Amino acid sequence: xxxxxxxxxxxxxxxxxxxxxLRAIIVTGLRREFKRPAAIVVTALxxxxxxxxxxxxxxxxxxxxxxxxxxxxFFFVPASNGAxxxxxxxxxxxxxxxxxxxxxxxxxxTLYLSxxxxxxxxxxxxxxxxxxxxxxxxxxxxxxxxFVAALLxxxxxxxxxxxxxxxVLLGFLFTAFYTSVTLLxxxxxxxxxxxxxxxxAITFGxxxxxxxxxxxxxxxxxxxxxxxxxxxxxxxxAFGASGSQLEWLWALAILLAATIVASFVTYxxxxxxxxxxx
Amino acid sequence: MLGHSIAEGVPVRERxxxxxxxxxxxxxxxGVGLVTYMGRVSGLDANTAISRAHDVLQFxxxxxxxxxxxxxxxxxxxxKIKLAQAMVHDPQLxxxxxxxxxxxxxxxxxxxxxxRVIASSPGRNxxxxxxxxxxxxxxxxxxxILDGGHQIAAGELSQLLTGSADRLRIDVRGDREAFARxxxxxxxxxxxxxxxxHVARKPGVEAAIFETAKALGAEVRYMGREIRSLEEFFVELxxxxxxxxx
Numbered sequence: 160x161x162x163x164x165x166x167x168x169x170x171x172x173x174x175x176x177x178x179x180x181l182r183a184i185i186v187t188g189l190r191r192e193f194k195r196p197a198a199i200v201v202t203a204l205x206x207x208x209x210x211x212x213x214x215x216x217x218x219x220x221x222x223x224x225x226x227x228x229x230x231x232x233f234f235f236v237p238a239s240n241g242a243x244x245x246x247x248x249x250x251x252x253x254x255x256x257x258x259x260x261x262x263x264x265x266x267x268x269t270l271y272l273s274x275x276x277x278x279x280x281x282x283x284x285x286x287x288x289x290x291x292x293x294x295x296x297x298x299x300x301x302x303x304x305x306f307v308a309a310l311l312x313x314x315x316x317x318x319x320x321x322x323x324x325x326x327v328l329l330g331f332l333f334t335a336f337y338t339s340v341t342l343l344x345x346x347x348x349x350x351x352x353x354x355x356x357x358x359x360a361i362t363f364g365x366x367x368x369x370x371x372x373x374x375x376x377x378x379x380x381x382x383x384x385x386x387x388x389x390x391x392x393x394x395x396x397a398f399g400a401s402g403s404q405l406e407w408l409w410a411l412a413i414l415l416a417a418t419i420v421a422s423f424v425t426y427x428x429x430x431x432x433x434x435x436x437x
Numbered sequence: 438m439l440g441h442s443i444a445e446g447v448p449v450r451e452r453x454x455x456x457x458x459x460x461x462x463x464x465x466x467x468g469v470g471l472v473t474y475m476g477r478v479s480g481l482d483a484n485t486a487i488s489r490a491h492d493v494l495q496f497x498x499x500x501x502x503x504x505x506x507x508x509x510x511x512x513x514x515x516x517k518i519k520l521a522q523a524m525v526h527d528p529q530l531x532x533x534x535x536x537x538x539x540x541x542x543x544x545x546x547x548x549x550x551x552x553r554v555i556a557s558s559p560g561r562n563x564x565x566x567x568x569x570x571x572x573x574x575x576x577x578x579x580x581x582i583l584d585g586g587h588q589i590a591a592g593e594l595s596q597l598l599t600g601s602a603d604r605l606r607i608d609v610r611g612d613r614e615a616f617a618r619x620x621x622x623x624x625x626x627x628x629x630x631x632x633x634x635h636v637a638r639k640p641g642v643e644a645a646i647f648e649t650a651k652a653l654g655a656e657v658r659y660m661g662r663e664i665r666s667l668e669e670f671f672v673e674l675x676x677x678x679x680x681x682x683x
Contacts, residue, residue, distance in 0.1 A: 172449055174480030174526065183477035191465070266461040271457035274478045275447045384454065 180276050181284045188288035192254050200252050202295060205246030209300040217219050217308045229314065234322040235400035237304045238329060246296045247337055248362045255289045255341035256354035259429075264349040268432065278429045282342065282422075290338045297337075298330030325397045329378035333390055336414050339421040346428045362386065379404035387413050438640065439529055454523035458535040458566075462515055462522075464508035468499050469656055471507060472521045479526035486525065492523040497551060513544035518550060530556060531563045536571055545572075570667040574598075582671060589674050598665050606663040607634045607646060611655030616674045631676065632669035633659070 181272055192198040216223055216236055227233055262268045268317040271281050302323045309319030337358075369385035372378075382388040389410035394400075396407035439452045440448065445568040463471055469490050476486030494503050502510065507518060523531060536552060537545040553576055556563040567573050573580060573594075580597065582590040590597060609616050617629035623645050626637035636642060643660070650657050665673070 175482055176480070177447075178484070180478050180480055183474065187474050187477075262463075265463060266457070266459055267463045268463045269455075269457045269459070270463075270475060271452065271478065273453070273457070275450040275480060276473065276478065277447065 170419075173276070177276070177280060180274070181280055181287070184271075184276075184284035185287045187312070188258070188284070189291070192288070192292065197253050198250075201246065201250050202292060204282055205242075205250055205296040206299060207219065208305055209242045209246060209296055212242055213240055213300050213304040214307050216240075218311075219305055220313075224326070230399075231318050231325075232398050232400040233314075234305055234326070235394055235398040236325065238301055238394045238400075239391055240300075240397065243297060243300070243333075244362065244366075245316055247333065248358060250293055250296055251289070251337050251341040251358045252355035254292055255338070256345050256358060257351040258285045258289060258426075259342060259345040260348050260351040260354050263346075263407060263432065264351075279426065282426060282429060283343055286338050286422075288340060290334050293337050294330055294334040296325060299331045301326030301330050322398070328398055329390070329394050332393065332411075332414060336386060336390075336418045339418045339425065343421040343425045343428070344427050365424060373404075383409065383413055386417070448683055451526075452529045454526065454528035454531045456519045456523040456531070456533045456536055458538055460515060462507045462518055466508060467504050467506055468510070468514075468518050468521075469494060469503040471518065472525050474524040476525040479528055481526055488523070489525050490529070493524045494518075496524070497521045498547065512539040513541070513547075516540060516544070517551075520548070524555070529560060529562060531561065533551060533563060534566045534567070535568065536565070537567070537569060549575055572672060574667040582666070584672060584678060585674055590670075594667070598667065599663065603638050604663050605636045605638060605642065605646075605660060606632065606665070607636060607657055608659035609634055609650070609655050610658055611620055611653060612672065615653055616649060619653060620645065628646075631672045632665050635663065 193202075217233075220227055220233065220236075222235075224236065227236070229337065259268075262271065268281075271280070276284075286399040305314065305319040305322035305326065306313045309316050314322075340361060341354070341358055344361075345351065347357075348354055366385040366387045368387065369381050369383075373381040382392075388405060391403035392403045392407045392410035393414070397405040438449050441448045441452075443449060466474065467488075472490040472494060473483075473486045476489055477483060481489065491503075494500065497520050499514055499517050499521065502514060507515065510518065516539070520533075520536065521535075533552060537548050540548055540595055549572060552563060552565065555561055557574060563576070565573060565576055577594055579592065580590070580594050581588055607616075613629040613634050617627040617634050620627035620634070625639065625642060625645060628635045636646065646657065646660060647653075
């Protein structure tokens with residue numbers, strides 16, 4: 160062991176600002192995730208299967224969807240692809256559930272908060288780690304599908320570009336919802352498995368009973384409790400597709416409110432966490 | 438603190454290196470990876486962070502193991518990584534919380550050596566929080582003693598441990614209480630405590646002490662100016678406080 164101080168002089172370089180510190184957490188977080196086989200598999204399968212199934216629907220629209228008009232409303236079909244819901248849930252469970260829970264469990268939160276960053280910085284960095292991964296499933300296939308369709312000459316570029324713009328907005332809405340809810344669940348426990356179970360419970364534990372009950376009771380308002388149905392209602396309105404049982408404005412308000420409330424509660428929860436013990 | 442209000446969290450923390458007591462490292466990162474990462478989160482650019490990470494890891498003695506995952510490290514190595522991450526951004530003030538926790542005697546000596554080197558470096562200050570009073574006595578110049586969350590003593594260590602020049606401390610093998618009582622009967626101001634019998638100096642006090650020892654069959658093992666260990670001082674303070682409370 161050498162007993163001599165490092166030779167660098169104090170403050171030879173000024174410390175970089177908040178943006179740089181957040182970027183360091185985000186980039187390191189993404190690198191760590193892309194070293195984990197589970198995250199790689201979910202990302203690859205999620206993006207691949209969602210994209211392929213959406214493009215297949217476009218290519219064989221005449222077979223799968225006879226009578227479906229080939230206008231903007233057509234792109235509601237890939238936007239309502241169930242693979243999006245499944246793989247976003249899986250991604251949130253595999254990656255997002257651990258983001259805060261692991262730091263609480265290993266008490267690494269102490270290390271983060273002893274650094275010159277705030278609780279809000281920490282949460283923003285964690286959200287910015289998860290959001291790109293979710294958006295790879297929630298946004299990318301929805302943007303690429305109209306792009307491919309336009310390239311193949313199946314749709315005009317005007318419709319395709321409009322569909323791509325709407326896909327970005329819808330994908331971001333879905334990404335924001337799942338990111339904030341996932342981080343909330345992750346902040347509530349030291350065990351990522353509990354958070355992961357919570358994500359599945361919120362997704363399927365709300366959507367499936369809501370669908371069954373609204374059908375059996377004949378009350379479509381029950382579908383508002385299902386995030387997926389809220390998203391579909393907004394997507395239908397955005398693409399001009401008919402057949403929605405829900406008012407899209409209410410559905411949008413519910414998704415946005417849930418996103419904001421979850422983010423706020425997560426912030427309060429993190430502020431309340433005692434990081435120094437012993 | 439360091440020219441800033443304590444309420445300004447971020448600027449204050451830019452100048453602080455904190456080594457927590459508990460295990461707080463990210464197990465799936467390597468030693469050098471974690472220290473570099475913490476440097477970057479503190480605001481160092483990537484190149485500086487990695488360069489300083491290697492410097493501080495060499496300093497703390499984690500050289501060959503730096504590329505291994507932290508999950509595989511021993512307790513001593515984890516303590517050193519915690520020290521290295523506190524040093525990486527070269528802060529002005531270090532806060533070490535029980536740095537020798539869980540270390541064997543050799544590891545404890547190594548850690549105290551490192552802390553002592555940091556504390557003696559110009560421009561660097563160390564706050565050491567510990568229940569191991571011999572560690573504090575080895576490292577610190579100034580101490581603050583807390584009991585039940587209240588400050589019960591503060592000041593320069595050497596002055597606190599060196600009692601009044603007007604008093605003698607006697608280490609007696611035998612009944613201290615009886616010894617002190619006998620001295621009182623002889624007209625001397627004396628008190629028996631956990632650290633020995635304390636007697637006010639006055640002409641003839643030494644003769645009176647040895648006469649008392651002879652009379653009681655006690656053995657005087659030490660007699661001199663009051664110099665206490667920190668542990669003795671602490672016990673005295675706590676006992677005095679308890680007596681006041683009672």
